[in-house]
Amino acid sequence: MHQQLPREIDPFRFAHSGLQITGEIPVSKMSRLSEMLYDDSGTVLVDMQFDIDTTGTPFMLGQFAVTVNLLCERCMESMAHSMNITTKLALVRHEGKVEGLAEQYEPWILNDAKQVDPALMVEDELILALPIVPKHDYSCLPEQLWQAGEEEIEPEKPVSPFAALSALKSKK
Numbered sequence: 268m269h270q271q272l273p274r275e276i277d278p279f280r281f282a283h284s285g286l287q288i289t290g291e292i293p294v295s296k297m298s299r300l301s302e303m304l305y306d307d308s309g310t311v312l313v314d315m316q317f318d319i320d321t322t323g324t325p326f327m328l329g330q331f332a333v334t335v336n337l338l339c340e341r342c343m344e345s346m347a348h349s350m351n352i353t354t355k356l357a358l359v360r361h362e363g364k365v366e367g368l369a370e371q372y373e374p375w376i377l378n379d380a381k382q383v384d385p386a387l388m389v390e391d392e393l394i395l396a397l398p399i400v401p402k403h404d405y406s407c408l409p410e411q412l413w414q415a416g417e418e419e420i421e422p423e424k425p426v427s428p429f430a431a432l433s434a435l436k437s438k439k
């Protein structure tokens with residue numbers, strides 16, 4: 268399974284034909300996503316099924332799986348983060364048509380484009396699914412630093428400025 272996704276598809280035509288495409292996109296090819304990551308390692312496995320539902324709405328059922336490296340905002344180190352996204356997007360021509368969509372759908376607005384690069388949509392979905400404040404799910408800093416960063420310091424305990432300084436020094 269090392270095939271590249273097609274660069275250009277016509278989603279409406281794909282839906283009418285009930286086509287499925289699978290392939291891979293290297294994270295390094297997604298510049299907007301890469302900017303939000305610790306590095307651009309990783310490859311997205313993509314599976315898209317196009318079809319038309321019983322109400323006549325053309326849609327794309329997508330599954331995107333990737334492990335990326337995020338920047339932990341607590342310790343500023345790299346942090347592996349696995350994403351496995353399932354999304355169902357209704358194909359719509361114009362923003363004005365979004366309102367009539369059934370609740371189960373998010374819109375994929377295609378405007379007048381005949382051909383679109385499916386990787387751009389995959390990138391959008393991955394960006395939306397990123398955690399807002401990425402942090403390791405364990406205490407990744409020594410406890411005293413971690414507590415100082417996470418919790419209010421109790422006012423009745425005077426904090427020595429030297430303790431804070433030495434904590435900073437030992438971090439280097």
Ligand SMILES: [Zn+2]
Nearest residue numbers: 339342403407
């Ligand atoms: Zn961390």
